[in-house]
Amino acid sequence: MPPEILPGKLGPVTILRLGWRNLRRNRRRTWITATTVGLAVFFLQITWSMMVGIERQSYDNLINYQTANAKVYAAGYFEIRDELPLDRPLEDLDALQATVSSVDGVAATTPRLTFQAQLSDGTDQIPCLGIGVQVLGSDTEVFRIPQAVVDGQYLSLGEEGMLLGSGLAEMFGLGVGDWLTVLAKTKAGAYEAIDVPITGLIGTGNPLIDQGSFFIPLETARGMLGMEGEATELAVRFSQIASESATLARIHRAIAGLGGLDVKGWRDVEEDFLAFAQMKRAGSVVFLAIFVVLALVGVTNTILMAAYERTREIGMMMAMGTRGAGIRGLFLTEGALNGLLGGAVGSLAALAVIAYFATAGLDLQALYGDMDIGYPVKERMYFVLDFAAMGITWLLTGLLAAFASLYPAARASRQDPVRALRYV
Amino acid sequence: MTVTARLEEVKKIYRVGDLEVPAVRGVSLAIEAAAFLSIAGPSGSGKTTILNLLGALDTPTAGRIEIGGRSTEGMSSKDLADFRNTHLGFVFQTFNLIPVLTVRENVEFPLQLHGISDREERQTRVDTMLSEVGLAAMADRRPTELSGGQQQRVAIARALVKSPTLVLADEPTANLDSATASEIVDLMQSMNEKHGTTFIFSTHDPMVMERATRLVQLRDGLVESDERRNGGRDAS
Numbered sequence: 001m002p003p004e005i006l007p008g009k010l011g012p013v014t015i016l017r018l019g020w021r022n023l024r025r026n027r028r029r030t031w032i033t034a035t036t037v038g039l040a041v042f043f044l045q046i047t048w049s050m051m052v053g054i055e056r057q058s059y060d061n062l063i064n065y066q067t068a069n070a071k072v073y074a075a076g077y078f079e080i081r082d083e084l085p086l087d088r089p090l091e092d093l094d095a096l097q098a099t100v101s102s103v104d105g106v107a108a109t110t111p112r113l114t115f116q117a118q119l120s121d122g123t124d125q126i127p128c129l130g131i132g133v134q135v136l137g138s139d140t141e142v143f144r145i146p147q148a149v150v151d152g153q154y155l156s157l158g159e160e161g162m163l164l165g166s167g168l169a170e171m172f173g174l175g176v177g178d179w180l181t182v183l184a185k186t187k188a189g190a191y192e193a194i195d196v197p198i199t200g201l202i203g204t205g206n207p208l209i210d211q212g213s214f215f216i217p218l219e220t221a222r223g224m225l226g227m228e229g230e231a232t233e234l235a236v237r238f239s240q241i242a243s244e245s246a247t248l249a250r251i252h253r254a255i256a257g258l259g260g261l262d263v264k265g266w267r268d269v270e271e272d273f274l275a276f277a278q279m280k281r282a283g284s285v286v287f288l289a290i291f292v293v294l295a296l297v298g299v300t301n302t303i304l305m306a307a308y309e310r311t312r313e314i315g316m317m318m319a320m321g322t323r324g325a326g327i328r329g330l331f332l333t334e335g336a337l338n339g340l341l342g343g344a345v346g347s348l349a350a351l352a353v354i355a356y357f358a359t360a361g362l363d364l365q366a367l368y369g370d371m372d373i374g375y376p377v378k379e380r381m382y383f384v385l386d387f388a389a390m391g392i393t394w395l396l397t398g399l400l401a402a403f404a405s406l407y408p409a410a411r412a413s414r415q416d417p418v419r420a421l422r423y424v
Numbered sequence: 425m426t427v428t429a430r431l432e433e434v435k436k437i438y439r440v441g442d443l444e445v446p447a448v449r450g451v452s453l454a455i456e457a458a459a460f461l462s463i464a465g466p467s468g469s470g471k472t473t474i475l476n477l478l479g480a481l482d483t484p485t486a487g488r489i490e491i492g493g494r495s496t497e498g499m500s501s502k503d504l505a506d507f508r509n510t511h512l513g514f515v516f517q518t519f520n521l522i523p524v525l526t527v528r529e530n531v532e533f534p535l536q537l538h539g540i541s542d543r544e545e546r547q548t549r550v551d552t553m554l555s556e557v558g559l560a561a562m563a564d565r566r567p568t569e570l571s572g573g574q575q576q577r578v579a580i581a582r583a584l585v586k587s588p589t590l591v592l593a594d595e596p597t598a599n600l601d602s603a604t605a606s607e608i609v610d611l612m613q614s615m616n617e618k619h620g621t622t623f624i625f626s627t628h629d630p631m632v633m634e635r636a637t638r639l640v641q642l643r644d645g646l647v648e649s650d651e652r653r654n655g656g657r658d659a660s
Contacts, residue, residue: 014536021524316520319481320582321509321537323502417481421516 010326019333022306023341030338033302037342038349040295041397044288045350045390046383051281053358053384054375058277059266061376064144065204067266068110068235070248072100075260077232078268084116084129086187089230090261096234099258103250105242110138111231113221118183119164119214121172128168129213130184132221132231142237145202145215148378152176152200155217161199167211169201176200182216186226194224205378236263276374292397295342296404303335303405307412314412315420324413331409332402339401343394351390357383428589428622429455429478434487436473436645447473449645450487455590455638458620460613460655462627462636469642471626472594478624479512479592480504492589509537513583515593515612515625519575521567521582527554528563531581538586553581556618557611573604577611584615593625597632609635613655 010018023030063069073081077088090096093111100109113132118125133139135155140146145163146154155161162180169175176198183193196216203210222228238247248265255261267274307314314327361380364373436448448470455461463471476482477489480496481504489496492511499507513534521530528550535546554560557577567575576596583591593612597605609632616623625632633639634655641649 009537011536014533017529018522018524025524312518312520313522316514316516317522318505319479319508319512319514320534321505321507321512323505326537418476421481421520 009323010329015329015333016337018330019337022310022330022334023337026306029302029305030341033298033338034342034345036295036298037292037339037397037401038344038346040288040292041343041346041393042350044292045347045393046353047284047288048389048393049350049354049358049383049386050362050381051284052386052389054377054381055277055281056384057377057382058273058375061204061206061378062270062273063266065148065206065209066376067269068142069238069244070236070251070263070265071269072096072234072236072251072255072261072263073232075262078262078264084114084232086115086185086225086227086232089113089187089227089232090234091230092258093229093231093234096255096258096261099254100234100236100251103247103254105238105247105250106236107239107242108138108141108237110134110142110235111218112139112233112235113218113225113227113231114233115184115221115225117214119168119172120181120183121174121178122181124172125183126168126171129208130182130221131213131215132218133215134218139235142235145204148202148204148209149200150203152198154200155215156199157217159199160196160220161216162196163200163202163215164198165210165213166201166203167207168214169198171211174198180214182214182224184224186224188226190226192224192226194220196220203378204376206376208376273376280374292400296339296400299335299338299401299404300408302338303331304408304411306334307331307408310412311415311420311423314415315417315423318415318417319421327413327415328409331412332405335405335409336398336402339404340394340398342401343397346397347390347394351385354383354385354390357381358385426457427454428457428459428492429453429624430488430490431474431477432488432490434474434477434484434489436470436477436482437485446645448477448484451642451645451647452487453640453647453650455622455624457622458616459622459624460616460635460637461622461624461640462633462638463624463640463642464627464633465642465648468644470645471642473645474642475592475594475624475626478590479514480508509534511589513586513588513591513621515576515579515583515591515596517595517598519567519572519579519599521575521578523567526564526566527559527570527578530567530578531585534582534586549585550581553585556615557581571604572600573607576600576604576608580608580611580615584619584621587619588621590622590624593623595627596625597627597629602631605629606631 074088074090097109100106111134115130117128117130119128135157150166155163179195179197181193181195186192244265251263255263317327361382364377364381365379431451431453434448434451438445438447451474463474465471477484496507531550531553532546535549540546554563557580559574559577597608600608612623613635615621627633637653637655639651640647
């Protein structure tokens with residue numbers, strides 16, 4: 001006997017047909033419930049797409065402007081990296097770069113020298129992060145700083161100059177062509193100051209860079225800090241198709257032979273931000289889940305009312321030999337279909353909104369002004385159009401709606417047929 | 425004479441709070457195959473309770489019930505459902521068709537429950553049955569598009585389509601005018617004669633009682649009289 005039809009049970013086609021027609025029996029109630037579910041699904045889909053979008057953009061931003069895919073440090077540096085120590089530099093950079101560059105999955109490497117500094121225009125003095133970058137070639141192969149230049153030009157080889165975060169420039173009230181004094185403590189512990197002209201302003205959307213960093217040529221930084229031939233980190237860019245964890249593991253193995261080195265992926269470097277993003281996502285999901293649960297209570301209520309109204313019909317079905325499981329199946333299907341209907345409405349409406357913002361983006365400047373939203377995202381936020389995630393959410397809505405119908409379905413299936421048939 | 429259903433000293437007592445209400449006080453009946461049996465009696469005499477017990481919708485407090493040679497004693501609710509599915513057909517006073525299904529789908533419904541997976545076989549049986557009850561032309565209508573008499577014809581077709589051992593009808597003509605009621609009894613009688621299906625029905629209507637081949641009168645949960653008759657049928 002085919003599995004779809006067993007004695008005492010209804011085939012799936014019959015159950016679906018009955019479920020769908022019963023939904024149409026009380027259209028107004030069905031649409032009210034579906035609209036509630038649809039609204040919840042709409043906001044859930046939009047929020048999810050927005051969260052994933054802003055997270056992806058943030059990660060790209062961090063990789064492109066701050067962390068690269070990975071960084072190689074001297075042993076012990078990473079643990080105290082917030083102090084920006086200069087006494088644990090990378091030495092023999094050429095050998096290190098050659099070793100890391102030969103690792104499968106690595107696209108480019110570049111040394112950087114990061115240090116604590118004070119910037120002064122003669123009146124104000126602001127503590128900043130100074131970053132010495134290799135002007136010729138490699139830094140632009142690993143990072144995307146040139147694309148973030150909003151005014152002036154990127155650093156030029158052999159010329160003194162500074163790329164200043166646009167927020168910092170605003171704080172000082174300075175622009176391209178103006179001069180700033182860089183004050184820093186050298187590796188030996190002495191104080192050193194140099195005057196540097198601002199050649200360009202950068203706006204990355206990353207507050208750490210825009211409002212707290214400046215870039216100078218690596219040679220200038222080395223000269224100022226007394227660290228000839230040294231760097232504090234070797235930033236690594238992976239190729240597009242490389243597996244992050246596998247490449248990281250390969251680098252780890254490759255540098256093990258050199259000794260006294262440590263490699264960290266961008267996720268390790270930015271673990272605080274990732275924890276923040278995860279917390280924010282969880283918070284949003286919990287908030288929206290409450291909304292969805294409230295909508296599903298509507299499904300419970302609708303199915304409960306339907307089961308009451310059809311008490312005699314249930315009694316008749318039982319009299320004809322429908323088992324309790326068959327009755328349960330009917331109401332669970334009805335609930336699921338109601339959820340799927342609402343989910344489809346909400347998902348389609350969300351699809352239109354998401355498709356628009358995935359292309360046009362959401363103007364963060366217009367929405368938040370200069371307020372820090374906690375994500376390193378520049379100007380526009382782009383939603384992510386993920387059909388699979390949307391489909392799964394829609395199906396999950398049907399499943400949850402069926403779950404919400406469990407109680408009324410179980411209640412209906414446990415009725416005494418004699419009483420049910422007498423019900424008026 | 426083949427006995428198709430048997431009640432032996434059946435009692436049914438309902439409990440209402442601390443109060444015990446005896447609905448059936450000890451009824452014994454042997455119902456022969458192809459009977460057209462009417463259970464009559466005043467309200468509260470136990471007609472519906474007897475039908476519910478014979479319909480495996482309820483279980484007796486004491487005594488034994490056998491249908492088609494099988495006792496319903498000790499059956500779980502699932503077994504009772506399967507038993508009803510296999511052996512019994514029901515016709516209700518208020519027709520109780522599924523309003524969202526067409527006439528054809530309503531009649532097909534018990535066949536699906538019966539486990540007949542061959543769609544063609546189901547369709548053939550449904551079409552045959554609808555022709556027999558004179559509703560072939562209305563197969564695609566919804567119950568709400570039918571008169572009371574037509575709905576009851578559908579209910580009869582639905583009860584008979586799976587060829588049950590017994591068809592139980594609780595006041596099948598109570599919601600119909602006398603002309604339609606007469607047509608429905610004619611139909612039940614012709615089905616009884618044609619298919620040899622046993623019909624047991626409760627009624628208050630003397631016209632319906634007159635058509636029965638056996639009339640069981642109940643009073644206060646006991647059999648008051650049990651009379652065999654020809655029910656207005658030809659002696660041949």
